Amino acid sequence: MSGYTLCDNRISVESALVTLQQSTILAFDSEGLKLGQVGGKLSFIVLRSIQPVFTPGSFLFDAIKLSEEDIRPIFDILESSSVQKVVFDGRMDSSCLYHDHGVHLQNIVDLQLADIKSRAMRGEGFKEQLQLDHSTWLERPATEANLAYAARDADLITMIFNKFIRVGYIYGGIVEDSLRYAMIWADAQPRRGDRARSNAFLQLDILDHADNPSESAKCTGCMRTLPKACFPSDRWNKPTWRKCHVCCVAL
Secondary structure (H helix, E strand, C coil): CCCEEEECCHHHHHHHHHHHCCCCEEEEEEEEECCCCCCCEEEEEEEEEEECCCCCCEEEEECCCCCHHHHHHHHHHHHCCCCEEEECCCHHHHHHHHHHHCCCCCCEEEHHHHHHHHHHHHCCCCCCCCCCCCCCCCCCCCCHHHHHHHHHHHHHHHHHHHHHHHHCCCCCCHHHHHHHHHCCCCCCCCCCCCCCCCCCCCCCCCCCCCCCCCCEEECCCCCCEEEHHHCCCCCCCCHHHCCCHHHHHHC
16 A cells, blocks of 8 residues: 555644755645546545655645635645656646635646657557546545555556666656646636546647748647648548547547
């Protein structure tokens, strides 16, 4: 079972900050109900120190019990450009923090991007990710199973990050790509059932991003403005049917 410290009052938050404020790299995850979607709610923020102070467990900050004032130092860490946060697919975590709490994640490394970009090096293909039931995240007291699950996510992020560092999968430019990925839905939160914005596919123009494409247009599915190469050729000249490759599959 993963070790963790539950922080659900000011004293426990202040105790955790003694470790976290010495850290330059943190594993970050969050849990909640319909996290990042319209009407969703944050339940836990999970942080684990990776460097230079390594702790054997994670800190679980109860976003339901803690006041905005008490949890503000944790938000400050997430917004800090001097502390790197390591995530795995941080799109919905970022959407929740940005739209519901006014928190703009900074200096992040998304391991999903490193994983996808390194699959060709490993000779691997793409597999569908398993979906988990998050319907109990708002219940209090939180169950031991939920707390252990949240802590384990940060454990796994830490292990993957350390492995990717050793084998050279953390590529140059990943911080910029990760921030672009995290803020992908900054214009508006995805709504429940919106398959264009709530799917497991890597969105286009994140890896190998084109800064100034010669031609671009808005996708009628995800509503992102994308380079011409992101659209099927037979849809480019049909504005009302102009969907990007991802939306053509997802919708």
